Amino acid sequence: MKKARILVVDDSIAIANSLCTILKISGFEVDSAFNGSDALRKIHSSDYDVVICDIEMPGITGLELLGKVRRDFDRELDVILMTGYLDHDYFIEAIRLGASDFIRKPVDTQQIVRSIHSLIEKKQSRNDYSDFYQNTEHADFHFVLDPKQFSKFAISKVFNAFLRQSFQFNHNLLNELLICVDEMVYNAFIHGTLDLSISERTLDHDALQKLIQERLQDPEIAQKRLRFSLCVDHVANIIQISVEDDGKGFDYENWLNRMAMSPKLNLDEHGRGISMLYHLADKLEFSKEGRKVTVSKIISTSV
Amino acid sequence: MNIELAINGNVASMKIEGILNSENAHVLQEKLAEVIAAKVNLLELDLFDCRNISSTGIGKILLFYKDFISTGGEIEVVRSSNSVYELFSMLKLNQLFTVNLG
Numbered sequence: 281m282k283k284a285r286i287l288v289v290d291d292s293i294a295i296a297n298s299l300c301t302i303l304k305i306s307g308f309e310v311d312s313a314f315n316g317s318d319a320l321r322k323i324h325s326s327d328y329d330v331v332i333c334d335i336e337m338p339g340i341t342g343l344e345l346l347g348k349v350r351r352d353f354d355r356e357l358d359v360i361l362m363t364g365y366l367d368h369d370y371f372i373e374a375i376r377l378g379a380s381d382f383i384r385k386p387v388d389t390q391q392i393v394r395s396i397h398s399l400i401e402k403k404q405s406r407n408d409y410s411d412f413y414q415n416t417e418h419a420d421f422h423f424v425l426d427p428k429q430f431s432k433f434a435i436s437k438v439f440n441a442f443l444r445q446s447f448q449f450n451h452n453l454l455n456e457l458l459i460c461v462d463e464m465v466y467n468a469f470i471h472g473t474l475d476l477s478i479s480e481r482t483l484d485h486d487a488l489q490k491l492i493q494e495r496l497q498d499p500e501i502a503q504k505r506l507r508f509s510l511c512v513d514h515v516a517n518i519i520q521i522s523v524e525d526d527g528k529g530f531d532y533e534n535w536l537n538r539m540a541m542s543p544k545l546n547l548d549e550h551g552r553g554i555s556m557l558y559h560l561a562d563k564l565e566f567s568k569e570g571r572k573v574t575v576s577k578i579i580s581t582s583v
Numbered sequence: 584m585n586i587e588l589a590i591n592g593n594v595a596s597m598k599i600e601g602i603l604n605s606e607n608a609h610v611l612q613e614k615l616a617e618v619i620a621a622k623v624n625l626l627e628l629d630l631f632d633c634r635n636i637s638s639t640g641i642g643k644i645l646l647f648y649k650d651f652i653s654t655g656g657e658i659e660v661v662r663s664s665n666s667v668y669e670l671f672s673m674l675k676l677n678q679l680f681t682v683n684l685g
Contacts, residue, residue: 485609
């Protein structure tokens with residue numbers, strides 16, 4: 281059975297090393313970081329099962345680190361906080377931010393090992409769900425979005441949570457997929473659905489939101505839909521994302537020809553999204569007069 | 584996504600963490616407006632913990648760039664993640680300002 285991977289974060293090198301030794305003896309694979317910045321870097325580049333973090337650290341504190349982990353990983357990564365003072369306010373804040381457990385310093389070895397085992401067991405049952413999807417040969421999901429609900433869903437966040445829970449993609453692939461989804465859905469909404477001009481798109485946030493709400497009152501716009509589909513094919517080793525809108529489409533062939541040539545610096549307010557998709561996709565296709573865009577990404581390069 | 588901004592004399596230091604996309608690009612726009620208001624002449628961008636940037640985020644940076652250089656300002660990306668460095672290179676933004684990797 282694969283050893284659980286633990287990251288120990290404490291600005292005291294002696295305490296971090298001591299805890300690492302105890303956890304290694306207890307059968308875990310252990311790594312350490314001595315400040316919040318290093319910890320975040322390691323968390324973003326490696327897969328840990330549990331992070332054990334001191335609350336009182338210079339720079340990024342344990343609570344701040346917990347907040348950043350929850351923001352980027354939702355509830356997928358467990359964080360145990362350690363402190364010498366079980367201050368009531370700290371405790372409330374840690375619970376609010378989603379700490380998985382709270383351990384008093386000096387650390388009781390048996391207590392922390394029990395806590396880790398308990399979290400690993402819960403994580404395993406969550407993983408059973410994603411393991412199921414991992415064994416599927418082919419999965420197709422199709423969603424139809426009402427533009428009035430667009431901002432409510434925060435598509436990138438929903439998609440991020442869905443992919444993290446359902447499929448075990450590596451960090452780079454996941455990040456690139458999230459940017460592709462953002463480009464595709466945002467363009468379908470801003471261009472295909474709302475048909476905003478360049479000057480309208482560059483309004484400040486509040487003015488743009490007001491304009492969007494006004495446009496959505498127009499029955500012709502309100503009846504438009506965004507069609508989002510996701511196809512995961514583990515046999516072909518491909519993930520495909522498509523977004524289709526009910527807009528006018530655009531001259532995609534002209535844009536693709538421009539992309540195929542050596543890219544030039546573009547300070548204009550249009551065309552950058554297509555350049556990004558062209559750069560990030562293993563295959564980029566348009567159809568239906570440019571109303572539908574499909575990005576294909578290879579899931580793993582080591583099959 | 585999280586943005587930290589510090590103004591020190593003529594230099595603004597901005598650190599962006601996470602993914603900068605269409606849903607949060609307006610936060611960057613507001614922070615960049617603070618940089619303009621502070622009348623600094625150098626913006627140091629730390630993008631080492633920035634995992635990726637969408638075209639909306641790039642658009643905000645370029646809109647700021649046009650305003651900033653017209654007042655004699657300069658931008659330097661002091662650190663960037665691999666994905667952001669590749670993106671800036673692909674879009675040729677390294678022709679506008681220095682982009683350092685890692």
